[in-house]
Amino acid sequence: MKKEIPLAITFLTGVIIVVTFFIPHQPLGGMQQRLLIWYSIVLGFTLLLGVDSLLRSNLQKIMRRAPGWPYAVVVVAGFLATLAAGIHTWATTKDLLSLGSSFMYIYTYMIVPLQATMFALLAFFIASAAYRAFRARTLEATLLLVTAAIVMLGRVPVGAEIWDKLPGLQDWIMEIPQMAAKRGIFIGVALGTIAMSLRVILGLERTYLS
Amino acid sequence: MSHIFIALVTLALAAAPVRAAGAPAAPAPAAPAFFAAGLTAADAPNDEGRAIDLSWTKAPGDTGGAAVFRGYQILRAEQAEGPFAEVGFAIGGKTSFRDNVAEGAVHYYRVRQLSAAGAAESETVGPVRAAAQWFDASRLNVLIVTVLLAFLLIWYIERAKKGEELFIRKIQGLDAIDEAVGRSTELGKPILYSFGLGEIRDIVTVASLAILRQVATKCAQHGTELLVPNWDPLVMAAAQETVQQAYSEPGRPDLYKEGNVSFLTTDQFGYAAGVDGMMLRQKPGAVFLLGYFYAEALLMSETGHSIGAIQIAGTTAITQLPFFIASCDYTLIGEEMLAASCYLKRDPQMLGSLKGEDFVKAALIIGFAALAVTGTVGVVLSRGGHGGLASVFQAIKDWFVTA
Structure with missing residues (x-):
């Protein structure tokens, strides 16, 4: 019964979702939206699981003095400081997003710059990955290099200065061969998704049940 | 006094033609026409x-x-x-x-x-x-294609059940799982597995759980440590169950550590920073990036490359695929991710469903080729005044467009 009941629930839910896609009449119409709301509620509660996992694993690292344990101290201290700022802001302003509050101070002057820093690093990673990918060692890599050069140059004003047909060629690459490859992958993913969903609904795919 | 009167009269006479020529009075607006709305x-x-x-x-x-x-x-x-x-x-x-x-x-x-x-x-x-309808006629095309696809999948599953041999091409990325786990074991290094920013409702995350099961089983057999940092707490709960079960199967539940399958943060770049930090500190021998990824994909895969880990990536996010291909050793492209559980389990029924999918794909390729020819010939003929074929092509194209 440990597996049969979840499988039955999966089957029923899957069939209902498929049917509601084609039947707008109540009570089936809007069912997808209702299930999404339930999902959001469940997700809200599982955040507590996440917090429990985060604190537990980091506290264990600190207590065992595992390698890199000072980072775990920073995580726990950061969590507690943010929690305290949130409670303080709520208690004083009744609005977590009120400008000038301690909670928004942490968000604006710590979280946002850290996010921006990580995002900015992407430029350097793109450069290093592109360098490796564009080394013309094989025919495919050479084709990739030439195509990438055309697309990159075609998208900046200097490209048109070098050769006036470069922007047009760039457009053609993006709209014809690139789009054809992309759509091929899209169709494969769509078919794979339908097949996988059917396997889950029919109970053939059970890995998610463990 | 008379001079003043004459001056005023002269000014008035002088001003009159100026006003008439320079600033004509706006004509009175015409009444709006009767609104024959045909509402x-x-x-x-x-x-x-x-x-x-x-x-x-x-x-x-x-x-x-x-x-x-x-x-x-x-x-x-x-x-x-x-x-x-x-x-x-x-x-x-x-x-x-x-x-x-x-x-x-x-x-x-x-x-x-x-x-x-x-x-x-x-x-x-x-x-x-306003009245509700019992069937959304605009989705009839989706219903027909889905029923056909489901019928083909079930038909191939039934064929597979009867013991028919089905050929499935090799997927290098999945075959390399053994190599990746083996290499990490030899080096005495842990293995890192990430689902990216996929939620449990994403089908690619469910597919990734199947691969995690396989990886975790091999880790348990070899006694290799497995680290699974998570972005979504629901995915974390499912991953904990999967890994625990996988460690129990070969009789090594003692090796399972709950803290190794943990939650990091729901912030995109915070998660990327956390995973990168784990890579740099713990130097895993193999990195699996299988799930749904956004801009953090390259941040993680390039860090994995910099530490010399063997990397197997896979996603259905088309925008991130080039980055994985550039920085990882093996990449599962799109549907290969979704076929992973069938490929790894080698269960005849699962393989049957893959075969059905391939059949539909072949039919679509033939259909697209036929439509491309029809459309091209139709346009050429319509220039000569014969628009019949172009109309047929347009009708077929319109039928496939969902509302």
């Missing part, structure tokens, strides 16, 4: 009974910009004689409006044109009532 109101099709569609013919004065013609006020009443209240507005040039209403209620409508010349109202139309 129709009908229940919106294929919905759950919450909308009424209105359409009208363009007003005669609806030609200029907003300064000349402001637009159309949509007026609604519960009774034919009113009172009518404004429920919406359509800018000039528009000739339709969808009004959201309660199911079953009766409504009457008018449309009022607003122009610089004034306002004019259409005749009243109604009564009209």
Whole structure:
């Protein structure tokens, strides 16, 4: 019964979702939206699981003095400081997003710059990955290099200065061969998704049940 | 005194022609033409009974910009004689409006044109009532294709059940799992597995859980440590169950550590920073990046590359695939991710469903090729005055477009 009941629930839910896609009449119409709301509620509660996992694993690292344990101290201290700022802001302003509050101070002057820093690093990673990918060692890599050069140059004003047909060629690459490859992958993913969903609904795919 | 009088008269006479020539008085605005709206109101099709569609013919004065013609006020009443209240507005040039209403209620409508010349109202139309439909006819094409696909999949599954041998091409990325786990074991290093930013409702995450099961089983057999940092707490719960079960199968539940399958953060770049930090500190021998990824994909895969880990990546996110291909040793492209559980389990029924999928793909390729030829020939023929084939092509194309 440990597996049969979840499988039955999966089957029923899957069939209902498929049917509601084609039947707008109540009570089936809007069912997808209702299930999404339930999902959001469940997700809200599982955040507590996440917090429990985060604190537990980091506290264990600190207590065992595992390698890199000072980072775990920073995580726990950061969590507690943010929690305290949130409670303080709520208690004083009744609005977590009120400008000038301690909670928004942490968000604006710590979280946002850290996010921006990580995002900015992407430029350097793109450069290093592109360098490796564009080394013309094989025919495919050479084709990739030439195509990438055309697309990159075609998208900046200097490209048109070098050769006036470069922007047009760039457009053609993006709209014809690139789009054809992309759509091929899209169709494969769509078919794979339908097949996988059917396997889950029919109970053939059970890995998610463990 | 007489001089002053003469001067005033002269000024008045001089001013009169100036006013007439330089600033003519604006003509009185003409009354707006009668608004022969041709207004129709009908229940919106294929919905759950919450909308009424209105359409009208363009007003005669609806030609200029907003300064000349402001637009159309949509007026609604519960009774034919009113009172009518404004429920919406359509800018000039528009000739339709969808009004959201309660199911079953009766409504009457008018449309009022607003122009610089004034306002004019259409005749009243109604009564009209919004009703729910039992079938969304605009999705008939999806239903037909889905039923056909399901039929083919089930048919191939049944064939596989009867013991028929089915050929499945090799997927290098999945075959390399053994190599990756083996190499980490030899080096005495842990293995890192990430689902990216996929949620449990994403089918690619469910597919990734199947691969995690396989990886975890091999880790348990070899006694290799497995680290699974998570972005979504629900995925974390599912991953913990999966890994725990996988460690139990070869009889090594003692090796399972709950802290190794942990939650990091729901912040995208915070998660990337956390995973990168784990890579740099713990130096895993193999990194699996299998799931749904956004901009953090390259941040993680390049860090994995910098530490010399063998990397197996896979995603259905097309924008991230080039980054994985550039920085990882093996990449599962799109549907290969979704086929992983079938490929790894080698269960005949699962393989049968893959075969059905391949058959549909082949049919689609043939269909697309035939349509491309039809469309091209149709365009060429229509230039010579024979538009029949072009019309057939357009009709087929329109049938596939969902509302």
